[in-house]
Amino acid sequence: MDSKFKEAAIYRRIAEYLKWVELGSDRLTENQRERLRSFLDKLHERNLVVVFDPEIPPDAHNKYGGWATVPRLPSDGELLIRLNEYTHLAIPDEAEVIWSMPDDRP
Template identity: 35%
Template structure:
């Protein structure tokens, strides 16, 4: 069975995953991804990147705290059902830590990895300061907040429940 980029986009819009489409058509998920990109599809993380408050060099993007931070942003922007269960749990765990210890997340390439907290350098949990306001990030010179970023990086009082 042949499938076009437009047909892939239509199925994605209906809520099917790339893997489901691939199984249905009898091709690889990677091929469906290629067709989706031809049809104009952008991965969700690409859309979120423009609202991340720091310019993150690629060597820091494998950091587990960065990955969790992105998941928090996605929950705050698109809702908890937009993530896998494990991504949602990671985001909630980070939110709980920020709340329990009155901390924020900061990025600085000079931060070392902290075993048990971060798997790589660049990101750290730091004590909240008054200048951070109600954000979950360190507010300092160089931090850029888009209008969407001003909403998604605020610290929610309650974490949204994920309904299956």
């Protein structure tokens, strides 16, 4: 992954999400918890999923491109990230639980 994509806010929320899942809320700052909670609430309330594709151009919401939140499709199930040619190898079958929309929030 090009390092510029790691500067995107969506990428940072995904990284915070994984840290929260693995280590718990106490390993995030209050600011990180608030941003992550807001991000997860947005995905849930608007029925959105995160997409990574290096061809996604920058826009007003993401100056680096590569990331977007888009309407959830039935094929997305409960996953936070849409599986595609760029993410399918990054999410092994046994990790599906980690990548599913959580019932609780940080």
